[in-house]
Amino acid sequence: MDSPTSRLLATATLISQGAEAKVYKAYLHPINENGSSVQPHSTERGEPILLKHRFHKQYRHPALDTTLTKARVAGEARAIIKCIRYGVNVPGVRMVDAPAGVLGLEWIDGKSVRFLLGGGAEGVEEVVGESEENEDEEFIEEDPLREYGISQDDIMRMIGSEIAKIHKADIVHGDLTTSNMIARHPTSPKGLQLVLIDFGLAYTSTLAEDKAVDLYVLERAFASTHPASEPLFASVLNAYAENMGKDWLAVSKKLTDVRLRGRKRSMVG
Amino acid sequence: MPARVRKRSPLKLPERPYIALGLEGSANKLGAGIIRHDPDGATTVMSNVRHTYITPPGEGFLPRDTAQHHRDWALTVINDALNKAEISLHDLDCICYTKGPGMGAPLVSVALVARTLSLLYNKPLVGVNHCVGHIEMGRQITGAQNPVVLYVSGGNTQVIAYSQQCYRIFGETLDIAVGNCLDRFARVINLSNDPSPGYNIEQEAKKGKRLLPLPYATKGMDVSLSGILTSTEAYTTDKRFRSNGPSDDDGEDVITPQDLCFSLQETVFAMLVEITERAMAHIGSKEVLIVGGVGCNERLQEMMGVMAKERGGQVFATDERFCIDNGIMIAQAGLLSFRMGFQTPLSKSTCTQRFRTDEVHVAWRA
Numbered sequence: 001m002d003s004p005t006s007r008l009l010a011t012a013t014l015i016s017q018g019a020e021a022k023v024y025k026a027y028l029h030p031i032n033e034n035g036s037s038v039q040p041h042s043t044e045r046g047e048p049i050l051l052k053h054r055f056h057k058q059y060r061h062p063a064l065d066t067t068l069t070k071a072r073v074a075g076e077a078r079a080i081i082k083c084i085r086y087g088v089n090v091p092g093v094r095m096v097d098a099p100a101g102v103l104g105l106e107w108i109d110g111k112s113v114r115f116l117l118g119g120g121a122e123g124v125e126e127v128v129g130e131s132e133e134n135e136d137e138e139f140i141e142e143d144p145l146r147e148y149g150i151s152q153d154d155i156m157r158m159i160g161s162e163i164a165k166i167h168k169a170d171i172v173h174g175d176l177t178t179s180n181m182i183a184r185h186p187t188s189p190k191g192l193q194l195v196l197i198d199f200g201l202a203y204t205s206t207l208a209e210d211k212a213v214d215l216y217v218l219e220r221a222f223a224s225t226h227p228a229s230e231p232l233f234a235s236v237l238n239a240y241a242e243n244m245g246k247d248w249l250a251v252s253k254k255l256t257d258v259r260l261r262g263r264k265r266s267m268v269g
Numbered sequence: 270m271p272a273r274v275r276k277r278s279p280l281k282l283p284e285r286p287y288i289a290l291g292l293e294g295s296a297n298k299l300g301a302g303i304i305r306h307d308p309d310g311a312t313t314v315m316s317n318v319r320h321t322y323i324t325p326p327g328e329g330f331l332p333r334d335t336a337q338h339h340r341d342w343a344l345t346v347i348n349d350a351l352n353k354a355e356i357s358l359h360d361l362d363c364i365c366y367t368k369g370p371g372m373g374a375p376l377v378s379v380a381l382v383a384r385t386l387s388l389l390y391n392k393p394l395v396g397v398n399h400c401v402g403h404i405e406m407g408r409q410i411t412g413a414q415n416p417v418v419l420y421v422s423g424g425n426t427q428v429i430a431y432s433q434q435c436y437r438i439f440g441e442t443l444d445i446a447v448g449n450c451l452d453r454f455a456r457v458i459n460l461s462n463d464p465s466p467g468y469n470i471e472q473e474a475k476k477g478k479r480l481l482p483l484p485y486a487t488k489g490m491d492v493s494l495s496g497i498l499t500s501t502e503a504y505t506t507d508k509r510f511r512s513n514g515p516s517d518d519d520g521e522d523v524i525t526p527q528d529l530c531f532s533l534q535e536t537v538f539a540m541l542v543e544i545t546e547r548a549m550a551h552i553g554s555k556e557v558l559i560v561g562g563v564g565c566n567e568r569l570q571e572m573m574g575v576m577a578k579e580r581g582g583q584v585f586a587t588d589e590r591f592c593i594d595n596g597i598m599i600a601q602a603g604l605l606s607f608r609m610g611f612q613t614p615l616s617k618s619t620c621t622q623r624f625r626t627d628e629v630h631v632a633w634r635a
Contacts, residue, residue: 019550
């Protein structure tokens with residue numbers, strides 16, 4: 001199998017493996033002799049891209065796996081493009097190879113919100129392990145947010161308004177967690193931005209119900225990864241409510257309903 | 270996790286052997302089990318007796334009839350358990366019973382037996398959450414330390430991970446449980462309920478070849494199963510469906526009940542493995558423990574094994590003695606909390622149909 005995609009994957013370096021896919025850093029165009037000296041954003045050449053490879057899941061029936069992979073890659077690309085059209089901060093799409101399960105996205109220079117809120121970065125636990133007995137205390141104590149020049153509340157407001165944008169475009173993200181949001185570094189060409197990533201489970205819906213479930217997923221993710229930051233979620237909702245305008249009422253009603261769901265909850269009243 | 274610090278378990282080694290009787294009857298199985306915790310930390314299963322209420326093909330078990338079954342069999346099953354363990358009720362330290370979740374009427378009838386024995390022999394009662402019982406027994410039997418737990422049975426479908434003295438639910442079904450989905454489909458195609466509908470589905474699925482398209486409904490960490498059941502049922506009214514297998518004059522394009530069992534299992538299990546994998550990636554665990562009745566399904570175990578291997582982890586599963594509802598798991602979880610000083614006073618020895626896994630304070634773990 002020597003398709004351009006597989007050749008690209010062969011030159012890429014693996015960054016992490018999530019539940020769905022392996023994530024690589026690659027260069028769309030190999031750097032030529034002059035390429036390296038060119039300004040990074042004056043041309044595409046030499047700019048890194050992120051490859052998301054949904055590899056074949058051995059446990060799944062091959063037929064089921066093929067259809068799911070294809071549908072998810074194409075669906076993710078479509079959702080991202082729709083987001084771009086509505087002015088949501090998302091990574092740009094660089095290449096799509098649905099049958100191979102590969103999606104190439106713009107490389108975003110920044111840190112995940114999960115990391116910024118002190119929830120640790122996903123998947124890098126093994127790397128940090130060694131250095132603990134030396135005076136790392138200070139380094140850990142330092143708030144990563146300071147580097148970005150914003151407060152926790154600022155981040156929450158940015159999250160709220162970004163989610164409101166996708167919901168107003170009738171896109172439901174489907175997997176909102178703090179690991180799926182990246183704060184673009186202030187020194188990058190586009191400046192500080194909150195970027196939503198991983199639209200693998202995204203779909204289109206006009207229902208307040210689906211939007212409320214989206215928010216509920218985020219609420220649970222907050223509760224499970226950042227135990228002390230529940231009041232912060234309220235600030236996400238405030239910003240969300242402001243940006244949603246009159247649609248907020250319906251979503252907020254549904255959100256109350258959704259919170260009561262789940263099986264075998266004790267019923268009070 | 271920088272430097273795996275082994276936290277000291279709050280559970281101290283017992284100064285003498287402790288013996289507990291566990292009574293389980295939250296669904297159609299009535300179980301009695303006796304467990305012993307020795308001062309050297311060893312755990313012995315002294316007896317584990319179960320009697321299942323089996324209904325004719327095409328019928329489920331109704332709460333009233335199931336409760337009647339439990340009342341009829343309670344004494345036989347408990348005596349049997351005592352004889353096999355070669356002890357008398359006087360030797361017990363506590364009597365554990367299922368407080369919930371489960372069907373109301375069967376729960377109540379078993380709790381009544383537990384209460385009566387407790388008063389007759391003056392033994393303390395311990396009410397146990399059924400799900401926690403499954404998890405604790407699975408951990409005990411397999412030796413898994415801190416696994417992501419997939420709890421799949423006729424009434425429950427949950428992905429669970431332990432954190433801060435609580436079994437937290439990461440994902441669950443939004444409508445019906447996976448065992449319920451399989452059992453109800455078994456009823457549609459008239460499979461026998463003996464030994465269990467799920468087992469018969471598994472055997473039929475081995476003969477299926479064709480994967481029919483079914484909805485694939487994962488929502489984040491959660492799954493939805495009722496629509497899949499409806500779609501699978503819809504195939505039985507398809508004009509290509511042959512309930513007695515293909516006849517000679519049929520072409521290739523036929524659907525057999527075996528194909529439907531196969532497709533249903535493949536789709537539903539792929540969803541379960543997927544949400545388990547999500548939970549593992551989320552919390553960074555490499556161990557999976559499968560508990561609950563559907564956990565005996567070898568295809569599910571196989572798929573989970575492949576997934577765990579891809580992630581460099583390993584899967585733990587138990588056989589039908591401990592997977593399917595049993596009394597011993599209630600005894601195990603009950604005795605753990607009893608050793609931490611927990612008792613259920615008689616006035617509070619009620620049952621509840623709704624009792625979530627995350628409501629239990631897991632005092633015996635660090």
